[in-house]
Amino acid sequence: MVSTADLPILKEPEGTGSVTDGRWRLAGVLGVPDELGGSGPFELVVRNGIIATLRSIDKRDEHERAASRLVLVPLLVNAHDHGRGTGNVLAGIADGPLEPWIASLRARKDTTSQVALVGDACRAMLASGVGATVICVNPQGPDTAAEVYAAAQAARDVGIRAAIVYPFADTMDQVYGRSRDAVGWDPTEVERHLESVERVAAGVEDGLIEVQLGPVGPQWVSESTLAAIAVSARRTGRRVHMHLLESPAQRAWADRTYPEGIVNFLDRIGLLGAHVCFAHGTQLRSDELASLADNGCVLSLNASSNLRLSSGIPPVAEAQRAGLDLGAGLDGMALGDDADYWNELRLLRGLGQAQTGQVIEAGPLFERLARGGRRALGSCAPKVPATDGVADFVLLDLGDYRHLVGRDDWSVADVALAAGRPEFVREVWVGGRAVLARAASPSTTTRAEPSGEVAS
Ligand SMILES: [Zn+2]
Numbered sequence: 005m006v007s008t009a010d011l012p013i014l015k016e017p018e019g020t021g022s023v024t025d026g027r028w029r030l031a032g033v034l035g036v037p038d039e040l041g042g043s044g045p046f047e048l049v050v051r052n053g054i055i056a057t058l059r060s061i062d063k064r065d066e067h068e069r070a071a072s073r074l075v076l077v078p079l080l081v082n083a084h085d086h087g088r089g090t091g092n093v094l095a096g097i098a099d100g101p102l103e104p105w106i107a108s109l110r111a112r113k114d115t116t117s118q119v120a121l122v123g124d125a126c127r128a129m130l131a132s133g134v135g136a137t138v139i140c141v142n143p144q145g146p147d148t149a150a151e152v153y154a155a156a157q158a159a160r161d162v163g164i165r166a167a168i169v170y171p172f173a174d175t176m177d178q179v180y181g182r183s184r185d186a187v188g189w190d191p192t193e194v195e196r197h198l199e200s201v202e203r204v205a206a207g208v209e210d211g212l213i214e215v216q217l218g219p220v221g222p223q224w225v226s227e228s229t230l231a232a233i234a235v236s237a238r239r240t241g242r243r244v245h246m247h248l249l250e251s252p253a254q255r256a257w258a259d260r261t262y263p264e265g266i267v268n269f270l271d272r273i274g275l276l277g278a279h280v281c282f283a284h285g286t287q288l289r290s291d292e293l294a295s296l297a298d299n300g301c302v303l304s305l306n307a308s309s310n311l312r313l314s315s316g317i318p319p320v321a322e323a324q325r326a327g328l329d330l331g332a333g334l335d336g337m338a339l340g341d342d343a344d345y346w347n348e349l350r351l352l353r354g355l356g357q358a359q360t361g362q363v364i365e366a367g368p369l370f371e372r373l374a375r376g377g378r379r380a381l382g383s384c385a386p387k388v389p390a391t392d393g394v395a396d397f398v399l400l401d402l403g404d405y406r407h408l409v410g411r412d413d414w415s416v417a418d419v420a421l422a423a424g425r426p427e428f429v430r431e432v433w434v435g436g437r438a439v440l441a442r443a444a445s446p447s448t449t450t451r452a453e454p455s456g457e458v459a460s
Contacts, residue, residue: 053436081377083331
């Protein structure tokens with residue numbers, strides 16, 4: 005786990021003296037409009053948080069080509085997380101099958117604040133290049149609204165874009181799943197929570213933060229509350245984020261409780277749509293994946309988490325075949341408990357390749373996951389890097405892999421996916437501000453001298 009003390013956070017968004025200007029030479033760019041091409045060299049200039057210049061430099065100039073090891077990558081998006089502080093391993097919570105694992109989470113003695121849980125997790129994400137995340141709040145006490153607010157404040161203090169998900173779970177005492185007639189909150193209580201969502205949202209939403217409705221999972225929310233959330237989402241336009249068929253026990257519950265199909269049930273009550281992102285779907289069948297795709301839903305795949313919690317193998321290939329918009333989520337459970345998004349990407353790609361026997365190309369994979377991630381984030385999604393757009397990007401130092409850029413048999417995306425790792429992340433810009441910067445190694449001469457007009 006990355007120690008939060010090690011992270012060179014430059015500033016908080018509200019602070020003065022924020023870094024909003026810079027100028028770089030780049031070896032390559034990925035995930036940007038096609039006319040720029042992939043391999044550089046490029047010049048990138050940011051002024052007052054806006055990309056003033058993003059253009060290729062004469063490729064015949066070998067000196068320019070050799071001068072940079074930096075690659076521009078769109079801001080990485082974590083499409084599903086909770087904010088697990090410095091990680092479950094440090095907290096002494098061992099991996100295990102989901103349902104008993106949830107019990108061990110609840111039994112955690114050293115209850116910590118939402119500010120620490122979300123803040124520490126977001127700092128670790130930033131160190132990996134993740135500048136935008138979904139945070140499904142796991143309440144530590146009875147005041148859910150206060151904890152959602154605290155989570156939003158913690159994300160804002162770190163400077164990360166965040167969709168903060170307000171949890172609804174009125175039958176979660178039955179960890180293996182409720183019955184159809186289980187009684188949850190009465191209508192007044194549901195309404196009180198829905199009003200809290202709007203009140204918190206009015207206080208924290210600002211383009212970098214969005215609040216979403218979070219029925220935690222169909223097995224843990226009563227039917228009447230699920231229906232009320234569906235109605236509220238359609239009335240307010242608020243996005244919904246929900247766990248769905250994560251574990252074998254949840255699959256068994258769904259088949260036992262909803263013989264007509266759990267996805268059909270969700271469709272019937274209005275909980276499928278382009279405004280909904282589901283998390284996991286590890287146990288989804290192909291007809292259910294097709295139904296989610298037909299309804300325009302997003303699915304966050306969380307491969308590391310599924311492996312650590314004995315939940316199953318995410319349906320990478322099947323979901324792609326179904327045409328479903330996909331995001332990549334860490335779920336606070338990266339394999340090394342370190343928020344390493346690059347390893348997560350390689351894991352997803354590897355699983356998809358194992359499921360098909362085919363190579364999954366890096367460029368389309370980056371593009372697909374970025375698109376799904378942006379949809380999961382809603383109004384707080386990062387922008388695609390482009391001239392005159394706000395600065396949302398990662399500068400990745402390719403280090404010893406630099407020589408592969410420009411070769412015909414390696415795209416920039418191929419190199420980034422193969423070589424990317426948190427320690428190669430040099431800078432992270434979010435919403436026009438540099439929120440993380442690491443000094444270049446002595447052998448690197450990537451950052452051009454600022455010109456007179458650019459304050460750096
Ligand atoms: Zn989760």
